[in-house]
Amino acid sequence: MHADSPNWRDHFGEPASPNEQAALETLRKLLPDTETIAWPNVTFMDNQGNANEVDVILLCPQGLFVVELKGWGGHFEGDQFFWQVGYPGGRREERKNPFTGTRMKAQRLASQLADAKRQAKLRNLRIPFVGAIVVMHGQGSTFAFKGNAAEHIYRLDGYQVTGLPRFSDILKGIAGDSDPIDAQTRAATAQLFDRLGLRARPKVRMVGQYKITDSTPLSTGPGWEDYAVVHPALGDIRRLRLFPIPPKASKAQTAAIHRAAKREYRLTSGLHQPGIVSALDYIETDAAAAVVFPEDVPGEQTLDRHLAENASTLDLADRLKLVQDLAEILQYAHKNGVFHRAVTPSVVRVGNHGLMLRDWQAGAADTDDDSPDATALAGLTNVAGAADQDSWVYLAPEAHTAAHPDGRAMDVYGLGAMAYLIFTGQPPAADLPDLQAKLAQGGLDPSAVADMPDDLAAMIEMATAPSVSDRTAMVDDVIDELADVQRKLADEQQASDAIDPLDAAVCDLIDGRWIVEAILGKGSTGRALRVSGNDDKPFVFKVAVSEDKADALIAEADTLATLDHPLVVKAIGQPMEIHGRTCVAMEYAGEPLSRTLREDGRLTLERLETFGADLLEIGHYLSDRGVNHRDIKPDNLGIRPDPGDRRPRLVIFDFSLSRRPVDDISSGTRPYLDPFLGPAFRRRAYDSAAERFAIAVSLFEMAAGRQPTWGDGQTAPQHAELTISADMFEGPRTELMADFFGKALAKDVKQRFDDIDTMARAWQQLFIETLTATVDTEVTVEERDRAAERATRTTALIDAGLSARAVSAARRLGGETVNDVMGMDPVRINQIQGAGLRTRQELQRRRRQWLELLTEQTWVQDTPEVGRAIEQLRSALVPKSNGKNVHAVTLATAFSQDSRWSAIRDLASAAGLSPAEATTAFVLLRRHWARNVGLDQVRGEIDAVVASGNGISTVTEIAQVLLARHGSQLEDTQDRINATIPVIRAALAARDDADDVLNRLPGSPVILVGRASDSLPDPDSVMQSVRTAAPLLDEAVATDPCLIPAAEVDSLLGAVARSSGLPPARFVRLAAACSKHAQVSTRGEVYAEGLPAQVTVPRVLNGLGKTVLSERTLHERVQRRYPAAAALPTRPAIDALVTAAMPGMVWDGTNYAKPVSASLLSSSTMYTSLAELQVSDHVALHARLQDSLATRSGLVIGVDPRFVQRAADWLQREFGVIELSLGSQLIAAAKEFAAAKHVPWRTLLISDAQQTGVSRSRLNQFMAAAVDTFWEPALSTPDPLLLTDAAVLARYGLAERLAPLTDLGVAKPAARWILVPHRSASAYPTLDGTPVPLAADGWLDLPPGVFTPAMPKGA
Secondary structure, three states: OOOOOOOOOOOOOOOHHHHHHHHHHHHHHOOOOOOOOOEEEEEEEEOOOOEEEEEEEEOOOOOOEEEEEOOOEEEEEEEOEEEEEOOOOOEEEEEOOOOHHHHHHHHHHHHHHHHHHHHHHHOOOOOEEEEOOOOOOOOEEEOOOOOOOOHHHHHHOOOOOOOEEEOOHHOOOOOOOOOOOHHHHHHHHHHHHHHOOOOEEOOOOEEEOOOEEEOOOOOOEEEEEEEOOOOOOOOOOEEHHOOOOOOOOOOOHHHHHHHHHHHHHHHHHHHOOEEEOOOOOOEEEEEEEEEEEOOOOOOOOHHHHHHHHHHOOOOHHHHHHHHHHHHHHHHHHOOOOOOOOOOOOHHEEEEOOOOEOOOOOOOEEOOOOOOOOOOOOOOOOOOHHOOOHHHHHHHHHHHHHOOOHHHHHHHHHHHHHHHHHHHHHHOOOOOHHHHHHHOOOOOOOHHHHHOOOHHHHHHHHHHHHOOOHHHHHHHHHHHHHHHHHHHHOOOOOOOOOOOOOOOOOOOOOOOOOOOEEEEEEOOEEEEEEEEEEEOOOEEEEEOOHHHHHHHHHHHHHHHHOOOOOOOOOEEEEEEEOOOEEEEEOOOOOOOOHHHHHHEEOOOOHHHHHHHHHEEEEEEEEHHHHHOOOOOOHHHEEEEOOOOOOOOOEEOOOOOOOOOOOOOOOOOOOOOOOOOOEEEEHHHOOOOOOHHHHHHHHHHHHHHHHHEEEEOOOOOOOOHEEEEEEEEHHOOOHHHHHHHHHHHHHHOHHOOOOHHHHHHHHHHHHHOOOEEEEEEEEOHHHHHHHHHHOOOOOEEEEOOOOOOHHHHHHOOOOOEEEHHHHHHOOHHHHHHHOOEEEHHHHHHHHHHHHHHHHHHHOOOOOOOOOOOHHHHHHOOOOOOOOOOOOOHHHHHEHHOOOOOOOOHHHHHHHHHHOHHHHHHHHHHHHHHHHOOOOHHHHHHHHHHHHHHHHHOEEEEHHEEEEEEEEHHHOOHHHHHHHHHHHHHHHHHHHHOOOEEEEEEOOOOOOOOOOEEEEOOOOOOOHHHHHHHHHHHHHHHOOOOOOOOOOOHHHHHHHHHHHHHHOOHHHHHHHHHHHHHHOEOOOOOOOEEOOOOHHHHHHHHHHHHOOOEEEEEEHHHHHHHHHOHHHHOOOOOOOOHHHHHHHOOOOOOOOOOOEEEOOHHHOOOHHHHHHHHHHHOOOOOHHHHHHHHHHHHHOOOEEEEEEHHHHHHHHHHHHHOOEEEEEEEHHHHHHHHHHHHHHHOOHHHHHHHHHHOOOOOHHHHHHHHHHHHHHHHHHOOOOOOOEEEEEEEHHOOOHHHHHHHHHHHOOOOOOOEEEEEEEEEEOOOOOOOOEEEEEOOEEEEEEEHHHHHOOOOOOOO
């Protein structure tokens, strides 16, 4: 094509660089002068206001393309998503595959062309498919892609680029991207471009003061795009999140976009935790709003990609740490009143810096105001709309249904869903219908797709319970459960003194002295661990999160050194450095007050009086000492027993801000930070009044169970008055309490209490002659459950099994009887002010229980705000008769009973209506349905299901999701689905949108629903591909063994699946739904409906690392993996299948278990082969251990150091041996012996720290004497013993004490087993470097598969 050709429409803009100019010139010369039109260097605006910059739009006989030119150099490898680039000298970096962004622009262009077509009323025009191609022109670059990574990537002819097809191949029609267009269509399409308003691409694009460095977004999301930008003054790179304002947006739309950007900025700008990406700046213009963040850390990956690429190297400890790190981030955010609400793999990033959580645009701030819009930070009502469609399966169910979901509960679910991904390597479900099917059975069960410890699977299942009232209450609880799992999985390898304290997990040993008992959290300054030493007394170990935070930690220790009060934590010793980390030890203050308030709500009056007095006493002491804490809040107040009378007291901790400069008036936590500081209030420095303000807010939270608000909650406190009334509190003096807080929180400092003593006296007056709050009497859970089961509708709540707190909470909604609670809106229950999580969950649980017991209807929903039950929606399809709509009522009645999607003419004919009458009636019905609010909501739910299914879903899938959200009175599953189909049909008919596509083949009961979109412009053709694939699956599963492994499904469907553009798993699921007999398992296998046990049992049990298996577990595993398989036969018919799948498994009367008969192998044979064999044969292992019990022999048992505790538990459980911890025995004996000899324990500890010398020699003698006090009595028991922690003997030169226990010639009262760590690389087991005394028969190694479930593949 000549430069002056009218088809080279280069009047829009200039290339971004000389290199691009040269590439464009080369590309132009490759184009023919006729039949081809090119628009270089253009920008078009999409409907969301995004400016899409394009190098070339190419319209030619071979197709319509968006062309991206890239002049990158280097050696390229990678996949469809990311490329690894190598440069001379060895430097490497990772880049996103540019095709992803180019395809997005192509999809947006297709949408704009469709709009232009509608405006031009060109109904008969078929808009060509808009393809996307990337053309590389970096001189000397090489490409070595594998698989389909090179699809849509070309090299520019004439450039030294190797490993890619030529761009000219497209023009010749020999490239895979070709989609021929006839001359008439090309001409009409070219005219549409005139309507698009193409603009010149700017050389420099600015957003506020920031310059965009690359027009290709780093990432995109609903309503935003991220770009790399340069700071104008500093010159450093940052990430800018752009919220464009669509063309012709209304004022309301513009305001909503500004609010969204402001919300993300405000939510994160106040969070200072290493794992949270906080906002740096906010920009607002007429065309867009923007939030600026730090530059993305090089090399960081999304969580799912990190797991996929490192599957083979991530062990159980690595995966546990990922969950722990994410939990600590969410814990910190929750303590600061911020909820993410959309935790998905795309927002969790992993890199060398650790794990980070970003993208808080769906987040919300904690608010107790009754109004959903009480604050600008209350968050979106459509949480799912703020998340990428591919991420919907990770969101809590209420994200798709509830208008105002609880952020804390959503984050607990998100954490559980991430844990599911981390431990299985798979998403929780393929799409929303699949997710709904899984949640119908309870929480997500990871053990259905991967083997793992039962406790870990149970933790994830509880965290992902579909009902909020059944779900784990708080992230703190998940952390506690995670700690329990870690304790059970603890091992000697973890207890290494080489642990970095910043990365320490539960049961890790820090510096060889302190065992980590719990992770308390991570803040802006340090990470807090609860640890214990030799005396088992817990204390806190605070570790600076980075070197630049070390000074702040040391300053905190210096402050604590000046304080001495029983209600103030004390520092222990001096700051120390461990593995390069600055650490400070301090007393443990107990469980934080905030956790009590979150769980139980407001305090009882008795507790409020005492805790309030404690807090004011703390304030008085700190004031006298001239110390401002600067961050007083329930999170920094612990509850621990008084050393004297054991009465619970408040103790303050975390003085990390106490030495901030007084002119820093922004440090602290809202809403405890006095908002009336600053020049406007003539308070330019932090003062004692601000300290008292924080105390007052904390007292308010204790009394009301919520934080105070000002005005309507939308206005900043500086511009509003405190919202307060007596009904916020409980007790006989609520008016006085309201007056107290009105004064303590006054805007004008002069109207507040003059000092802390005056404030304390006023507090004390509130409780004079005050009756204590009602407290629960000693009633057991079982007694409460029985009372709830006996209750009738008229039973008073106090007698119906509710706790006193739950009764008090119900009364705030006017509830006095069981009937009142049954009629309560669950959403209002979740919003009860002052009620804790556990109290609200108790009310929700009892409400559902009584609805099930005391009503005939069995359907109950936690979120009725999503609309009425299916039966009510279906009955609403029929309009009320008014004498003029008889035909419409007749047709609607027939329509509402039709579950076969019959043609309207057939329904009308059966109802006795003529075609003309039916046409008029149906028009009236569509209008009636369009006005139905319930159907309008159903339409939105249908769109969500279809979008989740990548643009296509079956009607049955849609029906199942609607049933889960709305409920039904019907019991039979098929009846419920049939009742839902008319509702779906009416919702779609009322919209009558051309983008809705239905597909049903004659005689097929399966109806496909599709919706055209940018990513799926032609759903009908994809549906045809699905229909084509269905019989292929039927044919495949018709032959024995009636099952296709997941790895072979893709090759079976071949090009049919790939041409659809759908993800392979989704295509297979749809094809199976359209088939007659094919089903899809949870592991992606395709199998025949009714698959027999002869196939399911071996596949479920294959590789299962269990030595004990219950019949119920077997049935559950088969049912979860193959839901449509034939039911398993019961025992004993199933026994042979189990034994064949797991040789050696026999029924022992209770479970299937490995036999332990000593007769299977002779002891003499076993003695000579143990060391070499390593006992890979589990049957032989059982026999050897049983033989030792029978012959009362000694045995050294080696085990991988990671699994010592699990091995000990298994040996005790399986063989009845009694554990004797030599470490615990020796410490106890040494302490007792030291006391008897009047030797200070500290003296022994000092000697123990020395490896040689006189002191060490004397210590060894001392320990030998201590051992003598328990050795003979302990070892003379007639019970078989399992000796653990034997390394402690070697530490003091006493390993030879074990020799008689393993000597075959020494008689023993019973078997004596010594469990020792043995790494596979070691020639023989050792104790603290000292060889274990062995008998002639060597030792026995336990393979981990005997006693621990296998991790998922790659773990």
